[in-house]
Amino acid sequence: MKKILLLTVFTVLGFMNVNAQKIKFGAKAGLNFSTVSGDNTNNIDYVTSQHVGLVSEIPISEKFSFQPEVMYSRQGYSLNTDVVAMNYLNIPLMGKYYVTKGLSLEAGPQVGFLLSAKNEKTDVKDLFNTVDFGVNFGIGYKLENGLNFGVRYNLGLTDINNVEGSSVKNKNSVFQVSVGYFFF
Numbered sequence: 208m209k210k211i212l213l214l215t216v217f218t219v220l221g222f223m224n225v226n227a228q229k230i231k232f233g234a235k236a237g238l239n240f241s242t243v244s245g246d247n248t249n250n251i252d253y254v255t256s257q258h259v260g261l262v263s264e265i266p267i268s269e270k271f272s273f274q275p276e277v278m279y280s281r282q283g284y285s286l287n288t289d290v291v292a293m294n295y296l297n298i299p300l301m302g303k304y305y306v307t308k309g310l311s312l313e314a315g316p317q318v319g320f321l322l323s324a325k326n327e328k329t330d331v332k333d334l335f336n337t338v339d340f341g342v343n344f345g346i347g348y349k350l351e352n353g354l355n356f357g358v359r360y361n362l363g364l365t366d367i368n369n370v371e372g373s374s375v376k377n378k379n380s381v382f383q384v385s386v387g388y389f390f391f
Contacts (some may be wrong), residue, residue, distance in 0.1 A: 224239065231264040233353065235387025241282040243367065245377040254290055256281035258383060264303070274301040274313070282381055283324075291326050293335065295319040299361075313345040317361060319379075328345050339379055340365045353389040358382075 236259040243253055260278030267273055278297045283290060300314040319339040324332040345359030363378030 220373045229266045231389040232391060233262050233387050233389035235260060235262055235385045237383055237385030239280060239282055239381050239383055242284045243377040244380045246375040250286055252282045252285040254285050255313040262387060270305050272303040274303055282379060289326060291324065293324045294322040296322055302341060309349050313347055317341045318344050335367050336369045339363060339367055341379060354375055355387045357385040
C-alpha cells in the first residue's frame with residue numbers, strides 16, 4: 208500500500224515539473240447518493256450526504272489530463288430506518304479526455320480510507336475494512352472562468368465488511384454530483 212501511494216506521489220510530482228505553468232488547483236463539493244451492493248441488499252436503500260475536497264488538473268496533451276483529488280466523503284446506506292454513516296478520505300486518480308472544449312469524460316481508480324462508521328450513535332468502524340478500492344466513471348464540464356460541474360459514479364471493487372466468520376460481501380456504490388472552482 209505504501210509503495211502505491213509513493214508511486215502516485217512521484218508520478219504527480221513528475222507531471223508537475225513538466226507542466227508546472229499549466230497545472231490548475233481548485234476545490235469541489237457536492238452531493239453523494241450512496242448505498243452498498245452485493246449480498247443481502249434487498250432492503251437496503253440510498254442515503255444522501257456530501258463530499259468536499261481539493262483537486263488538481265495536470266494537462267498531458269490538448270485532449271488528455273490527469274486529475275488527482277483528495278476528498279472527504281460521507282457515504283453509507285439505510286436498512287429500514289437504520290442508517291449506517293461512513294466517513295472516508297478518498298483519493299481518486301482520474302484520467303480526463305476532452306471530447307470538446309470544456310466537456311470531458313473521466314475514469315480512474317480510487318482508494319478510500321475509512322475514518323469512522325456509525326450506526327445511529329454507536330461506533331461500528333470495527334465491522335468494516337479500513338481500506339476501500341473502487342473505480343470511477345463520470346462526465347464533467349469546465350467553464351473558462353474556472354467554474355466546473357461533474358457527475359460521477361464510484362463502483363466499489365472490494366468487500367467493505369470486516370465481520371469474522373461472515374460470508375456476506377458488500378461493496379460501496381456512490382453516485383456523485385459536484386460543483387467546483389479552479390483558483391489558478
